[in-house]
Amino acid sequence: MEPPRRLRSPPRTRALPVAAATTPSASSAGSAAGRSRAPRCCPARDIRPGAPHHYLVVPIEHMGNCKTLKKEHIPLVEKMMEAGKNILQRNNFTDLNDIRMGFHWPPFCSISHLHLHVLAPASQLGFLSRMIYRTNSYWFITAEQLIERLQTENTAS
Ligand SMILES: [Zn+2]
16 A cells, blocks of 8 residues: 655755853742743744745743733734744745745644644635635734734733
């Protein structure tokens, strides 16, 4: 028996580390409000690539999911976005207007660890990917939308 043939093998999805911690924090109990605290991230691999370029940015610290994030996590989200753009550029993708970055909104997420999807080019997403990473849906939120949400949520309550 032969394994089913694929039309084409998609590129491996890679994740990248966000900036390494510059300040070693020995005790980090309680809130992570420390200004100098840089997010530490580790690589992970996505399950199925949704675009020619598809990467995951994952913080090392367990962050739960994007629903549990608070305003103090905005710098972390921004760092993750920055890292996402960096990995694209390092892989020779430079049109940063044609990318999609975002998070799966619980419970539509199979991974309980916070992870940012970085897909490019956004204009070349397949049908399924357009669904899975659909902007303005109730299962996917772009990084920009998430930041906006975190900002307004805190001032509202
Ligand atoms: Zn996901």
